[in-house]
Amino acid sequence: MQTIACIFFPCFYTSLARWDRPEWNERPLVVYREGQVIGVSAELKGRALVGMPLPQARGRCPEGHFVAGEGVLYKKAQNRYLQVLTRFSPLIEPWNEEECFFDLTGSRVQEELRKLKIHIAGKEWGPVLVGIARNKFLARLVVQLLGGTDYRGWSDFQVVEVPAGEEKEFLRGLSLEADWLLPPRALARLKRMGFKYFREIQELSLNDLTQMLGDDGYIVYQHSRGQDHTPLVNLYPPGKVAFSLSFAGEVAERETLKRALRKGARVLTSLLRTRRKGCRSLCLRLIMEEKTVQASRLVPWGYRDEGRLREVLGLLLERLWGEGPVAGMVIEASSLYDWTFTEPNLFSPGIKTGGARYDLKAVVEALNQKHPGKVQSGLELDRRERVLAFWDPWRSGEER
Amino acid sequence: MKFSITQAQLAQLTSTVQRAASTRDTVPALAGLLIDVSDHVLTMTATDLELVIKSSTDQVNISETGRVLTNARYFGDLVRFLPETELLVYTDDENSRLVISYGRSESHLNLYNPEEFPDVEMDNIDHLLTLSHDTLREMLQKTSFAAAVNHFRQVFTGVLFDIESEQLRIVASDTHRLALTVSGLDTPIEPRQFVVPARTINELTRILEDPEGTINIGFIDHNVVFYHDDIFLLSRLLEGQYPNYNPVIPQDFVSTILLDTRTLVNALERAALMPGETHDKGPVRHITLDIKDNEVHLSSYSEKMGEINEVIEDTPVTGETGIRIAFNTRYLLDVAKIMQNIAPKLQLNLTGSLSPALIKNPEQDDYVYVLVPLLTN
Secondary structure (H helix, E strand, C coil): CCCEEEEECCCHHHHHHHHCCHHHCCCCEEEEECCEEEEECHHHHHHCCCCCEHHHHHHHCCCCEEEECCHHHHHHHHHHHHHHHCCCCCCEEEEECCEEEEECCCCCHHHHHHHHHHHHCCCCCCCEEEEEECCHHHHHHHHHHHHCCCCCCCCCEEEEECCCCCHHHHHCCCEHHHCCCCCHHHHHHHHHCCCCEHHHHHCCCHHHHHHHHCCHHHHHHHHHCCCCCCCCCCCECCCEEEEEEEEEEEECCHHHHHHHHHHHHHHHHHHHHHCCEEEEEEEEEEECCCCEEEEEEEEEEEECCHHHHHHHHHHHHHHHCCCCCEEEEEEEEEEEEECCEECCCCCCCCHHHCCCCCCHHHHHHHHHHHCCCCCCCCCCCCCHHHHHHHCCHHHHHHHC | CEEEEEHHHHHHHHHHHHCCCCCCCCCHHHHEEEEEEECCEEEEEEECCCEEEEEEECCCEEEECEEEEEEHHHHHHHHHCCCCCEEEEEEECCCCEEEEEECCEEEEEEEECHHHCCCCCCCCCEEEEEEEHHHHHHHHHHHHHHCCCCCCCHHHHEEEEEEEEEEEEEEEECCCEEEEEEEEEEEEEEEEEEEEEHHHHHHHHHHCCCCCCEEEEEEECCEEEEEECCEEEEEECCCCCCCCCHHHCCCCCCEEEEEEHHHHHHHHHHHCCCCCECECCCCECEEEEEEECCEEEEEEEECCCEEEEEEECCCCEEECCCCEEEEEHHHHHHHHHHHHCCCCEEEEEECCCCCCEEEECCCCCCEEEEECCCEEC
16 A cells, blocks of 8 residues: 655744744744745744735734745755655655655655654754655645644654545545645635535535536545545656665664665666666665665666666675664665667677767766776866876876 | 550559659659550550559550550559449540540540650660569568668668679668578579669569569669569669678677567567657667577566566577567567568577677578667667
8 A cells, every 4th residue: 555755844944044043033934935925933824824925914914024035045955855855765756845745655654754753853944744644635635734733832743644544534524625636616616515524525426526526526526535646756866766675673684685685676677767767876875773884886887777786786785794783775876867779780880899888977987986086077178198198097196 | 546455454554553653743744654555565654764664465455556645643543443344445636635434434534745755765675684473572572671761871772682693682771680681593693783772672572473473684774674574664773882781790699599480479569569769760669588598588668558578488599598688679570570471480699688689590591680789878
């Protein structure tokens, strides 16, 4: 069964604004961008200011301290928390700057959340709400409900779960306005017909709803029963695919780790295939009780084949083996490239040798790893000899 | 001009000839069909100046000789749909029209001036060799599909006839694959190479449908002529030097696989259902062969559709196993279908996973097919 998590930072904008300005901690803060309110501090949550035009918001909240938003700051913070999430899920779909979906299917949810709390709570983005459900609709709905309330006094990391099988019951008392996926026209028609709560819809059949709302009736029917088939789209990181595995206890047997690596290689291959990518860098990180060790391998001509990935992961494991029992592992494929087919020309010279294409950047990276500090990148045009020396790691080392 | 002929006879004659006529209207005479009636023989000729087809029949009752030029397409289409009866064809000189009369009905076709039709000399043929219909048709069917549809080097859009002493070799390649077939000649001939356009080969293959009989190959000036008693097909040759194809044919192999042809065709047809993946020249369907011990795993993947994984068991493998090689599904299917008609088994010889493979009939050495693997970046 699918397990989707939605992470929400309800005070993302105000917490980031306050991070470097502690003097604003005691003031009710309103952050705006392009003439519109984008975030408010916890004490103003009940005032429905978010999304309101600035002049109107100033009128409604005269006591608020209005601050202009900083896009670069938010982007950097978002990248930082998304980076953390890559250790926990291979499928991450950023929704907006303060919200993100990630897939926890097949993992020990409570264990993963415990680790996530360690890495993500108490940081510059402020309190964290995590909604867990069978689908995106419910996972976001639950954090949105929680985020709209005044949650001062709660812990920095709050998890709320809609248990599988209890979705219908959970929705019974909720207003239809909470359905964030419902087309506005359908909501307006339902309101006109006098429907306000999910429980009222739950009593209607699919036939009734499609007669009332046309195609929208099917969506309303599904949502009222807690069903949603919107897929989770892997949108982050753009140049990276990560996969994490955690063990029930600490694992000391090499065979168990090898089995886990085989599974990892299979999942990675599938993810790369879906994205039509190959990777030029593979990193294996072993998480232990007190430390994390990692090894990586760069290959200019890239990997995308399951067998090859398994082989390389096996080599990386050999390099890291012996540091102690392992509690979990993260496999990360980066330096992704698009793979396309080429058909060589039979009559061109060199056909017998194949014709793998090399990525110069990746070659330089690989050389740098092998001969640290010997290869530099850039362009020098003063003398031909210097240009030639430029790509020679040994000569350039002597001369520079 | 006046003659009577059966609809079937006229339709057959017209369909053979009319395809040489130009489909463009720039020079009306080139879109025409020259009908020449003289001395108990009805002859039809069409040309677009690149290809000439001339065919004749004596199964005709001639009342009056004459020579007219009419639009080949209109005439051909009309004759095809006429009732299966005796037709009377004559010219209405007053109105300059061709009349086709069938029963109480008749059709009239406009005529062009026959003097505008280019002179097609079929005399002074320099005879080269004679082959049976069967031999030439089979050789062309085994090779011509490998010629390129478009290529900046024009010779690759044609089929090479390479005559060397007592051997005729027919070769076609689009540079990603090469098909070569060899046939022995009864008498030694002076070595000669010429490249015939693929369009001519298509028309020639239609003419060779009759399993009986022989066809002569000769030259008029710098044009090639395929001819027998009642049909002449003259074509210009493609200019340019055909590259030396011998070095392209691999000689040393790391692995040899003997595949059941029918099983392979079935598997490839299923794999060909996969939508194509991105390629520098458009989408391409691909199949990966994984050579194992005594079996071959075939897999095809498409992001849009899904995946097909098949195992061909009981496949003797000689040499290295563990080779993984990808091919263009269509290219492999083309040759597998050809082999299906000539041999129950197909021999796939690999030189490595990134270098060309050679496919041949394990029982005979008269046909080879070289195929480059698909490479990815």
